[in-house]
Structures are given as structure tokens and as C-alpha cells.
Amino acid sequence: MGAETQLELTRTANEARDPVVIFEEVSIGFEGTPVLEDVSFHVDPGETRILLGPAGVGKSVLLKLANGLLRPDKGQIYLFGREIETIPEEELLQIRTRTGMVFQEGALFDSLTVRDNVGYQLMERHLPVTEIDQRVREALRFVELEHTYDMLPASLSGGMRRRVAIARAIIDQPDLLLYDSPTGGLDPVTSTTIIELVIKERDVYHTPSLLVTHRLQDAFTLCSHRYDKEAGHMVPLPHGQTDAKTSFLVLHAGKLIFDGSTEALVSSEDPFIKEFLA
Amino acid sequence: MPFALENLDGIAKRMILAMQEYSIFCWQAVANLFRSPHYWSDVMTQADLIGVGSIPIVVLTGFFTGGVLALQSAASLAQFGAQAYTGRFVSLSMIRELAPVLTGLMVSGRNASGMASELGSMIVTEQIDAMRALGTDPMKKLVTPRMLATVVTLFLLTIVSDTLGTAGGAVVAVFINNQNGTQYFNSAYQALVYWDVAQGLTKPIFFGFIIATVGCYFGMRTTGGTQGVGRATTQAVVVSSVLIIFSDFILSRALLWVASGF
Numbered sequence: 001m002g003a004e005t006q007l008e009l010t011r012t013a014n015e016a017r018d019p020v021v022i023f024e025e026v027s028i029g030f031e032g033t034p035v036l037e038d039v040s041f042h043v044d045p046g047e048t049r050i051l052l053g054p055a056g057v058g059k060s061v062l063l064k065l066a067n068g069l070l071r072p073d074k075g076q077i078y079l080f081g082r083e084i085e086t087i088p089e090e091e092l093l094q095i096r097t098r099t100g101m102v103f104q105e106g107a108l109f110d111s112l113t114v115r116d117n118v119g120y121q122l123m124e125r126h127l128p129v130t131e132i133d134q135r136v137r138e139a140l141r142f143v144e145l146e147h148t149y150d151m152l153p154a155s156l157s158g159g160m161r162r163r164v165a166i167a168r169a170i171i172d173q174p175d176l177l178l179y180d181s182p183t184g185g186l187d188p189v190t191s192t193t194i195i196e197l198v199i200k201e202r203d204v205y206h207t208p209s210l211l212v213t214h215r216l217q218d219a220f221t222l223c224s225h226r227y228d229k230e231a232g233h234m235v236p237l238p239h240g241q242t243d244a245k246t247s248f249l250v251l252h253a254g255k256l257i258f259d260g261s262t263e264a265l266v267s268s269e270d271p272f273i274k275e276f277l278a
Numbered sequence: 279m280p281f282a283l284e285n286l287d288g289i290a291k292r293m294i295l296a297m298q299e300y301s302i303f304c305w306q307a308v309a310n311l312f313r314s315p316h317y318w319s320d321v322m323t324q325a326d327l328i329g330v331g332s333i334p335i336v337v338l339t340g341f342f343t344g345g346v347l348a349l350q351s352a353a354s355l356a357q358f359g360a361q362a363y364t365g366r367f368v369s370l371s372m373i374r375e376l377a378p379v380l381t382g383l384m385v386s387g388r389n390a391s392g393m394a395s396e397l398g399s400m401i402v403t404e405q406i407d408a409m410r411a412l413g414t415d416p417m418k419k420l421v422t423p424r425m426l427a428t429v430v431t432l433f434l435l436t437i438v439s440d441t442l443g444t445a446g447g448a449v450v451a452v453f454i455n456n457q458n459g460t461q462y463f464n465s466a467y468q469a470l471v472y473w474d475v476a477q478g479l480t481k482p483i484f485f486g487f488i489i490a491t492v493g494c495y496f497g498m499r500t501t502g503g504t505q506g507v508g509r510a511t512t513q514a515v516v517v518s519s520v521l522i523i524f525s526d527f528i529l530s531r532a533l534l535w536v537a538s539g540f
Contacts, residue, residue: 069407089415097413107408110399121412124315168412 018081019044020176020208021066026075028061035061037254038075043176043210046245048202050219051212052276053251059212060104062251063180066210067099068092080175097121100169100207101178105185106161108153108168114140115149118167139167143197159190166197170205177201177209183218195221196234202246203227216277222246223262250276299499303421304491310415310422320423328389328424329431333438335384340439343376344368344446352455364457365466368447373470373478377439379526382485385432386518390493393424394514397497398507406498421498425490432486436479477533484529485522492518 019042026039035058043049053059064070065077068084077085079095087095108117116123119136140146143163153161162182169177179198183191195218201207203226213219223246225234237243242262250258250265252272258265266277351367397420400406406416444466451457496514500506 064407067411069410093410093413093415096411099411101408101411103404103408103411105403107404109405109408110403120414124412124414 017045019078020047020080021210022076022078023062023066024076024078026065026072026077028058028065028070028072028074034254036065036072036251039251039256040075041249041256041259043208045208046206048198048209048211048222048243048246049249050222050246051210051249051251052216052219053214054276055214057251058254059214059251060180063101063178063210063212067096067101067178097172098174099176099178100172100174102162102165102169102180102182104180106153106158106165108156108161108164110153112153113149114145114151114153114156114164117153117164118171120168121172135171136167139171140164142170142200143167157190159186159193162186162190162194163197166194166201170201170207173205174207177207179209179211179213181212181214183213183215188217191215191218192221196225196227198222199225199234200227202243204229219248220262223248252276300491300495303495303498304487306417307421307425307491307494310418311426313418315418317419317423320419321427324424324427325431327392328385328427329435332385332388332431332435335388336381336435336439337442339380339384340372340377340442341446341449343380344372344443344448345450347371347376347443348447348450349454352451352457361455361457362461363465364451364455365444365447365462365464366469368451369444369466370469370474372443372447373440374474375478375526375530377443378436378478378481378485379522381432381436381439382482382489382522382526383519385428385435386485386489386493386522387515389428390489390514390518391511393490393493394497394500395507395511397494398500398510401498401500402503402507416498421490421494424494425487428490429483429486432482432489433479436482440478473537477530477537480533481526481529484525488521488525489518492521 021043023039023041027034027037029035039062041049051059051062061070065072066079068077068079068087072085075085076083080098082095084092084095108114109120112120115133115136118139119132122132122135137146137149140149143166145160145163145167148156148160148164153164156164166182182198183194186194198209198211199222202209202222211222221234223242225236226243227233228235247261248258248265249256250273257270258268258273265273268274347368348364352361352364355361355363355367397406400409400420406420409416409419447466448459448462451462452459493514496510496517500510502509
């Protein structure tokens, strides 16, 4: 076995154990106004972390920091073991190809068809057209939107756009998924469809993820359900059980005020959390 | 510090910061020409949108500007019995000055605004962030192809405008001023030297660069939702038009200086 292969295997083994994302006392502000202050947490392999908080508290900012789309004013951020806040954009672009991000409104490219949107990353890598077609169809099948293959984003509904965005994020089997309010502004039925896809991704591919939401119902559906592969849909966990790999973070007034399990969250004595959950 | 001075201080700082940002932006756009990956298909798409799409306005502007030059100059030249020089007057004015500037202004109105609004919309709908999240550098994918396409197509559009302007002048000279067509073209051709053409075709290279970089710069720095997109579009057109006219003066001065042998 060559030294390089050995090194690569050691790196992969370390990555499988080490946290995928680490925030260490991260702060950021805009035009003199602090948005996040001394935020520290981590996302472990196979873990789903739900970031809760009221609108405008800095949840999306935190998600963009995790992907290097924004740079912090203070603190360290590690993504796949690399400290990302100081490395040049060129290197960050490479690291980002290992992540998948679902934006608040989908952020699909208006001028491209669903096929080109979903297969964008593969097209950038100049993969053979037949392989791109096949993988785009697989990803669209995962989100149950295969019939939209040739359509333009403008002709899709809000919920369909989010599902296409999920297909685009998962097509290259990322090592980390970042969901920015994937159900924001959607009706309850469509929201459940989206959350079911997040659960399916979590339970089928075990991709670590960080999900931002202010909708408690979605958050609790995530931790109280599992995906049943045979039935082809999500089913509730037995009464009183929650998914062990799904946990919570709560942001309030720029600070991370909670980091823990579902049980710890519901039994928290913090006045803000009690009011938020009420 | 008094309030007015404080305001002035703030404005000056913002202007210097904007100039610094624009310079870095331009440097990155040019440096990307020598860095992989290259998006040649995007260059071709933009060349089609910017170049081919601008042909109708450039044809009309060039033709009628040449026509009106012939119309106005013939009346003045007739006073000195020099109507035969109409061709010379039209071709020199068009090729050295009017075709590059007017083509630049027309393309700026059409495309700097288009670039600013397109990229601005992509910013406010997070498409640029999505592109970065997918591992693509928006400067390489969106800005450099637009810059290259605008520089090349504006050069070619200026040649179209030169040709159509001279033709427009000929139509007016022959059909309205009842001049001899051969005389017009002979005068137009004999007046021109190589340096006139070189001067007229150097300017669009700079103008094309200004149009694309200003349009993209304002687009990529859009803030404030749809209202911000509108603001960026207006700023792009105003700044690129003013810069074209200003740089035309500087370029003319510099090129005349070079032509005179320093």
C-alpha cells in the first residue's frame, strides 16, 4: 500500500470520527450591530442538528458561516477538520463541493432547466452527459419530481422548488447538508412533504446535517419520526422515543442558549425556551 | 467636526472605498482570463446576447448619425464651396469619434443595465450564494465571460457603426444633397489614414471593458431587495455612460499625443 493511500485512509478514518463542523466562540456583526456572539457548537458524523430561534436572530447567518459564505469577525470555524475562516476563496470553493446547501427560497438558477439546476455540480466537473442524466433522474426520483426534468424553475410551485433544491443539494452525495428554513412560507401539507424528505435523507444516507427552522412542528416531526424504507414513507417512533442522532440548538439575541437533546429541550427551565415552546 | 464636514468626510471615504473595490473587481475579472476553469460557452452566449442583440440599435444609430452629419455639414461646407468634402467630414467624424462613443453609449444603455439587473436579481434571490455553495466562482462564471464578450463585440459593433455611418452619409449626400456618390466615397476614403482607423478601434476596447465591469460591479454589489436592483441598474447606466465620455476625452488626448510622435 502506497504512503499516499495510507495517508488518505488515515484522513478518511479520522474524518469519520471527528466532528464535521466545529464553531469555537464565533462572533459576527453587520454595520456595527452584533448578530452572533461567542457561538460554539459542533456537528458530529451522522448527526442532525436543528437550529431553532425566532425570525431575524441570525440562523441563516450561522448557516452561511458554516459553509464559508460569510467570514466571522472573531472565533474559529472548522469544516471537515479544516479551519475555514482564513483560507482563500479558491480553496473554500473546493471544500464547498463536499457540502450540499438548501436555501430559504430554493435559489434555483432561473435561466436553467430543472435538469441543469440539479446536475449543475456534475456539469461543472464535465462528467459524461449520460451519467449526468442518470444521476439527475435518480435525485429527482428521490424527491418524487422526475416529471419536472425539462421544466424551468418559474413554472414550479414553491414546494416543488424546495424539493428540486434538495435534489440539487444531494445529487453528489455530500458529506454535510445545510438546510436554511426549507419549509419557510409553505403550507402545512407541503412542509410535511419537505420534512419527510429531510428524514429520508437522514435515515437512508445518514448524512450529517444542520437544519435551520423557526417552525417547532417541523423540528419535532424530525426528531419523532423515522423513514420506513419498505413502506416508502416516514412513520412515527414509538411513544416517548426520539431519534438519538437528532438534537437541538437554540439561538436567542445572538447567543446560543441551548445545545442538547430533545428531552433536555422540552424540560429546559430557560424562560425564553419555555415561552418559545409554549 | 461640523455636521457638513462630517458628511463630506463620509462621502469621500465611501467614494474612495468604492474605487478601491472597483479596482480589485476589475483586477480579478482580468486575472481570471489566465486562470482555470474557463467558461467559453458562457462567453459565446454573452457575445450573442450583447453583440448580436445590439446590432439593430447600432445599425440605426450609426446610419442616422452619418445621415445627420452629412445633412448638417453639407450646409456649412456649401458656404465655402467645399460641399465636395462632405464624405471626408462624415467618415473622419464617424470613424475617429462618433461611432465608438455612440456605439459605446447605446450598448451601455442596453447591456450595462441588463448585467446589473440580472446579477442584482441573482444576488437578492441568493443564486450567487448558491453558485458559491456549489463550488463555482461567480467572478469566473459570470463576470469574466461578460467582460470578454463585451470587449470583443463592441469592437466589431463599432466597425458596423463606422460602415453604416458612412453609408448613411452617402445616402443623404446622394439623394438629398444631390452630390455625386463616387465623389463622396472618394473623399471619404482618401481622407482616412491608418491611424484614424486604429484610433477609432482602440476606444471600443476600453469602452467595452467599462460597460461590462461597471454593469457587473453594480450588479454584484446589490443590496436591498428589488428596490436595490432598480438602484443598481440606474447607477450602472449613469456611471458607465459618464465613464465612457470621460475616458473618450482622456483616450483621444493620449492617442493624439501618440500620433504626433510623443
